Amino acid sequence: MEKKKVTLVIPMYYEEKVAEECYKRVKENLEKLEKYEHEIIYVNDGSKDKTLEILEEIAKKDETVKVVSFSRNFGHQAAVTAGLKYVTGDAIIIMDADLQDPPELIPDMLKLWEEGNEVIYGKRKSREGESAFKLFTAKMFYKTLNALSDVEIPKDTGDFRLVDKKVVETINTLPEHNKFLRGLFSWVGYKQAPFEYERKERFAGETKYPLKKMLKLASDGIISFSTKPLKLVGALGILSIVISFILLIYALVSYIFHLNNLSAGWTSIMVAITFFSGIQLMSIWIIAEYVGRIYDETKQRPQYIVDKTINISK
Numbered sequence: 001m002e003k004k005k006v007t008l009v010i011p012m013y014y015e016e017k018v019a020e021e022c023y024k025r026v027k028e029n030l031e032k033l034e035k036y037e038h039e040i041i042y043v044n045d046g047s048k049d050k051t052l053e054i055l056e057e058i059a060k061k062d063e064t065v066k067v068v069s070f071s072r073n074f075g076h077q078a079a080v081t082a083g084l085k086y087v088t089g090d091a092i093i094i095m096d097a098d099l100q101d102p103p104e105l106i107p108d109m110l111k112l113w114e115e116g117n118e119v120i121y122g123k124r125k126s127r128e129g130e131s132a133f134k135l136f137t138a139k140m141f142y143k144t145l146n147a148l149s150d151v152e153i154p155k156d157t158g159d160f161r162l163v164d165k166k167v168v169e170t171i172n173t174l175p176e177h178n179k180f181l182r183g184l185f186s187w188v189g190y191k192q193a194p195f196e197y198e199r200k201e202r203f204a205g206e207t208k209y210p211l212k213k214m215l216k217l218a219s220d221g222i223i224s225f226s227t228k229p230l231k232l233v234g235a236l237g238i239l240s241i242v243i244s245f246i247l248l249i250y251a252l253v254s255y256i257f258h259l260n261n262l263s264a265g266w267t268s269i270m271v272a273i274t275f276f277s278g279i280q281l282m283s284i285w286i287i288a289e290y291v292g293r294i295y296d297e298t299k300q301r302p303q304y305i306v307d308k309t310i311n312i313s314k
């Protein structure tokens with residue numbers, strides 16, 4: 001009987017400090033699997049340090065290692081999306097390069113897959129070595145996202161997961177460009193199962209997710225999975241109409257009954273004007289975020305550009 005194949009997809013951005021150790025640990029664990037063949041797809045997301053050189057060296061010696069290298073940095077989600085296009089395995093595992101997602105868990109994930117689950121997603125029981133700020137923002141993000149979006153996106157879930165070939169094929173046929181993968185993997189359905197794990201500290205180097213990238217990921221996540229912010233604009237509009245009616249009635253009553261002298265009401269006018277223009281600008285901003293996203297999609301530009309590939313024949 002032919003052996004089933006496990007594919008690992010690992011994005012790398014400025015990971016020269018972890019690349020070798022990552023390969024070593026991953027390979028060690030893959031070789032222990034007697035029932036499966038394996039391949040490792042590294043996506044170099046435009047790193048300008050030695051990451052690509054190191055990967056080239058590894059790929060020269062080990063033909064199960066494949067490398068896809070971008071022409072510049074296109075971001076973590078784009079890197080994983082690209083990796084998924086090249087997979088040839090039956091079970092695909094997406095993992096970070098920094099060993100925060102322990103490769104020792106691969107056998108457990110495969111077991112869940114053999115039991116018939118098609119999306120097996122890692123749930124972080126604990127997170128070592130991450131700042132209070134990161135933990136807090138992550139928590140807020142999942143709260144907001146789930147309050148706003150129509151699909152349930154399990155909290156404390158990153159991109160560490162095993163998915164069946166079938167699911168990857170589905171994801172690969174989706175035409176949208178800005179893919180928010182952890183949302184899509186939930187959105188596609190299929191048989192889903194969580195598995196809990198302790199998220200380790202980064203092996204070396206620093207996080208490649210500064211606040212700016214986290215905010216982009218968060219807004220991509222919310223905008224691609226919810227139109228509720230647009231409805232919020234409507235709600236704000238109704239709210240401001242109600243408030244202005246109240247102000248109008250107040251002004252009329254004051255005028256008719258000579259309660260107070262409204263020409264002295266400069267402050268109230270200023271407050272009303274600034275309040276309503278605030279609401280308007282905020283609404284325009286929310287709409288602009290969507291229009292921007294629509295504009296991006298209509299341009300039909302690719303989500304990433306592949307500069308070169310190694311050990312890949314298609």
Ligand code: UDP
Nearest residue numbers: 011012013045075076079096097207208209
């Ligand atoms: N990464 C990437 N492109 C980017 C940023 C990050 O490919 O623009 C990769 C990075 O090399 C790592 C993974 O995405 O393999 C997760 O990044 P990181 O560990 O820095 O994020 P954190 O764990 O701090 O959220």
Ligand code: MG
Nearest residue numbers: 096098100202
């Ligand atoms: Mg990390």
